Amino acid sequence: MDTKMKISAWTAASIIMVFLLSSPVSALKNPGAVYCERLGMAYVIEKTELGDQGMCIMPDGEKCVDADFVRGECGAEYSYCSLKGYTLKTRDGKEAVCVMDDGREEPVVDLVKRDISLGKYEEETLIPETGDCGDGVCSRDESPVICPEDCPVITPPIEHCGNGFCEPWEDYGSCPDDCVRRDMTAAVVVAVIAVVVLVYIVLKRRKKT
Incomplete structure (x- = not known):
C-alpha cells in the first residue's frame, strides 16, 4: 500500500x-426513576452513606428509596398496583409485580411504561460526551473504569447486586445482572x-x- x-x-x-x-445511543432509564416519574412524583438524587441514591418523594412528603418504592416496601399506598386496585407482591424477593384480577402477574415497571393513561413513554437518548473526565462530575457516559477521577468506586452491600435495579454505584462491570453495557x-x-x-x-x- x-x-x-x-x-x-x-x-x-x-x-x-x-x-x-x-x-x-438509546439507553434504558433507571427503572426506579421511570416508576416514580410516571406516577407523577418528584425523583431526586441524594447523597447517602452508600453514595448517590435515587429517591421518590411521596404526595405526603415522605421520601422513599426508588427500589423500595417499586417493591412496595415504602409508600405502598401510592404504588401503581394500589392505584389500580391490584395486589402488589415481590416475586422471588426481587421483582415487584401486580397480581391482576385474572391471576396474572405483571412487573410493575412494565405496566407503568405501557399505561397510555400516564402519557407516552420513550426510552431516553444519550449523546456521548467527550472531554469531561477530570471535571469533578461523574456524567452518565463515565464510570470508575473510564474516569476514576470523577467516579470513585463505591462498594455497597453485596445484596444490592441482583435486585433488578442498576443503582448509582453499579455499572455493567460490577453488576451485569442489573446494568446494561454502555461501553461501545x-x-x-x-x-x-x-x-x-x-x-x-x-x-x-x-x-x-
Missing part, C-alpha cells in the same frame, strides 16, 4: 469513527478495522485497473 492509499484509508476510517462516537469501544474499534480493510481492498482493485 503506497502513501496515498494509506492516507485515503485512514481518512475514511477517521470519518466513520467520528460518526460512530458522536451518534446518539470494542464495537467501534472492530467497525473501524473493517472499514480500513474494505477501503484498502477497493483502492487496490482500482489501482490494478
